[in-house]
Amino acid sequence: MSRVEVAVGYAAPRKGVPAPASFRRWVEAALKGARRRKASEVAIRIVDADEGQALNLQYRGRDYATNVLSFPADLPPGLDLPLIGDLVICAPVVAREAAEQGKKPADHWAHLTVHGTLHLLGYDHIDEAEAEAMEALETKVLAGLGIADPYLA
Template identity: 60%
Template structure:
């Protein structure tokens, strides 16, 4: 698969290396048909921008960790644009500390999570959440990270 990832750093907080971010996205996007080209924009933002996006696009107050905006282009356009992923750098750092997770592992999880949303995965319904969490766990295991849902019973899925 040919994947182009445009990374925009719109805040000064520390973030993972761009090569790592690209590798995490590419691994998640391998769920697509092999050989297909894909383009993704990853924007790293602070809390003010994420709060505005969360309010404007989801009608929710406050910030969140990751939002995905699938391109939703008509098939006849045949463009490789999948969409945009927005990750709030300070929220990811705060969540990792609060949850006692390694920061890099939480970054990988949020990046994979956002990528899967671009492919149409969701977690609104319980069955969809279980499927998405299992896929996230499998992808993260391929990347060498532990199961991000230890209390959800997916530990057995963390081994490839």
């Protein structure tokens, strides 16, 4: 695989939040699973509930903090940079969901990082066929990391 750069910024308390090396490993796994061979750069910002809610309202029109927001790079034609986009992950939402769903927090962080990275690559879950394809790829990538299928009840 080509060079992968992952920059992680913490705008929320770091307690319970994985280290940058973990995020890099998860992004690399998603890129490999999606068979992306080009150099890639991803920025990840870890936020609190207030910032998560403000960003979700501003960009998606939804007035609540969500677990992960993906912002694919919108580069002008002809500009060939490795930046694929930015992820915003809301730490308190991830912690709450992991507890509610009985998941290991690190596994849930991995899932959301893989999920967000696949969104940056153009994967989506708007219709049923897209959702099934994206979930299958997520499950495969996570299995490669030793993480159980997050979609099983």
